[in-house]
Each structure stands twice: as C-alpha cells, then as structure tokens.
Amino acid sequence: MATLPEPLPQNPLPLLDQWLTDALATSRLPNSNAFALATVGSSEKPSVRMVLCKELSLTPGYLVFYTDYGSPKAEDIAYQPRVAAVFNWTEQRRQARLEGIAVKSPEEESDQYFATRDAESRIGAWASQQSRPLASREALLEEFKRVAERYHADAPESIPRPPDWGGYRLWIEAVELWVSGEARLHDRARWERQLSVAAESAFSASPWQVTRLQP
Numbered sequence: 001m002a003t004l005p006e007p008l009p010q011n012p013l014p015l016l017d018q019w020l021t022d023a024l025a026t027s028r029l030p031n032s033n034a035f036a037l038a039t040v041g042s043s044e045k046p047s048v049r050m051v052l053c054k055e056l057s058l059t060p061g062y063l064v065f066y067t068d069y070g071s072p073k074a075e076d077i078a079y080q081p082r083v084a085a086v087f088n089w090t091e092q093r094r095q096a097r098l099e100g101i102a103v104k105s106p107e108e109e110s111d112q113y114f115a116t117r118d119a120e121s122r123i124g125a126w127a128s129q130q131s132r133p134l135a136s137r138e139a140l141l142e143e144f145k146r147v148a149e150r151y152h153a154d155a156p157e158s159i160p161r162p163p164d165w166g167g168y169r170l171w172i173e174a175v176e177l178w179v180s181g182e183a184r185l186h187d188r189a190r191w192e193r194q195l196s197v198a199a200e201s202a203f204s205a206s207p208w209q210v211t212r213l214q215p
C-alpha cells in the first residue's frame, strides 16, 4: 500500500517535485503539470481554473505559471495575492494542495520562457485578450492572421512577448500531500511555513512544520 515516507520529510518540496516528475514520466494523459488555481477578487467570490506549472523551484520554494496579465485571474491576484492550488494525479492516486502568495515573475524570466514558445503560441498571445468578450470565432481567427502578417510567423524569434503576458511565481506557504490508501485510510500530511517580505516580489521563509492528518 502506497503511503507517505516515514518519517515525514522536514521539507515537502522535493517530494512534491518527485510526484510532478513521476506524473509527467508515467501518465498516459496529457498535462500532468496542470493544476487548479483558486483566486478571490474584489467581489469576494472564489474563482478557479486550470493552469500549467512550468517550473517548480525548490529553493526558495515557488512554482511558476504563465498567463495574460489582463485576465480575470490576474485582476484577482492584484486584489488578493493569496491563492490556493491543487494538483490531482488520478493514475498515481496522489493529490497535492498548495496555498501561497502569487507575484509577477521578473520580466527577463517571462521573456526567456516566451522565447521557448512556437510561433503560433506567440501569435496567439498577441491575438487574444484572455476572457474578454469575442464577437465571433471568425473575429479571433482574423486577429490571429493580422498579427501573423505583422510579424514573421516563419521567424518566431521576431515575435516579442506582449507586455501584458507573463509569469507568476506562486510562493508556497502550505502544502498538503495525499496518497490514496486501502479501506479509505488515505495518508495525508500538511506542511506549513511563514513567508515574510524580504525584497520587492521576494520572500524569506521560516522552517517547515509538518502534521500528519486523518484521512
């Protein structure tokens, strides 16, 4: 029966990283790096959507996702940077829940990531103002064509990152790891630490405290 390691590690992030690597390596389904990101905006109503984890930095401990800085999720984060997230790896019978603070990635990091994207993804980032109303599907395809003509689609490096598109670092303050167990005796543990502002957009972290939880 799969369980969490005994004794529980002091720092959960290497294990989270291992779980992400395992899911990417063994899953027959796409997007094993997808997680649900929950935010709260000025309406105080929670909102949740899937995004892709493009990096997990073990030290100091944040994950990175990319999006449109004008999207509703970005508006929510500007209002309330505290967010929650969950990965569900059905095939591995594992779940990871996270809580933390989202801050925009440094511009150079977003530039570097954008530079790895293919021409169509780059053009798409210019052509779409995420979640804004669209008159028709055709209007979007026309805008895509217009952007493709403005830049050289056969030379993706000529397509710069739109200023309103980039990354967020989700600084991790709490992690719960869950492994499915027989007879519903799932194994769960929650790690917590405190983040304190150390510099603009960066935090220092206290040591982790871990508690095993009933299923």
Ligand SMILES: Cc1cc2nc3c(=O)[nH]c(=O)nc-3n(C[C@H](O)[C@H](O)[C@H](O)COP(=O)(O)O)c2cc1C
Pocket (backbone or CB within 6 Å): 031, 034, 047, 048, 049, 050, 051, 052, 053, 065, 066, 067, 068, 071, 072, 073, 074, 130, 131
């Ligand atoms: C598997 C999956 C991965 C996704 N990854 C991203 C992503 O990395 N970034 C993103 O902006 N939207 C991504 N989306 C789309 C979002 O779920 C969402 O529809 C979009 O970001 C608009 O969200 P918002 O209106 O709450 O800002 C993904 C959707 C799915 C189903």
